[in-house]
Amino acid sequence: PGSQIYLWRQKLDSLHRADPMKKFMSIGMEALFEHPHLYAAVLRLAPLANIVPDKITRVRGVNPWSVGHTKPEFAKESFQDMWKKGKV
Structure with a gap:
């Protein structure tokens, strides 16, 4: 199924x-996945998305998916960081 979607796109x-x-998002994700240090840095910033008010994320055109969906919360600490600290 994933390969078919890729071919259609x-x-x-x-x-x-x-x-x-x-x-645009695909190009950005490709760049992140090809640079592990950049990817790790961006993951550390992900919790900042939690402070963006729902009103902003629900505006059509900004993020159409968010209309009718609950905004997910990013974890304050990554699984990898919790593992390193022996929390999991």
Whole structure:
């Protein structure tokens, strides 16, 4: 199923019908996954998203998925950090 979605998105891109935001996000995620230190730094900043008011995340166009969904809370500490401290 994942490979089929990938193929469909590639086809949409070749037809210039791909969602530009999804394309932008994919490029950003690729950059993060290719640089482990950058990825780790961004993970440390993720809890800052918890302080963004729901009103902002629910505005159509900013994050359409959030309309009708509960905003997830990021953990204050990563699993890896808890593991290193012997918490898990």
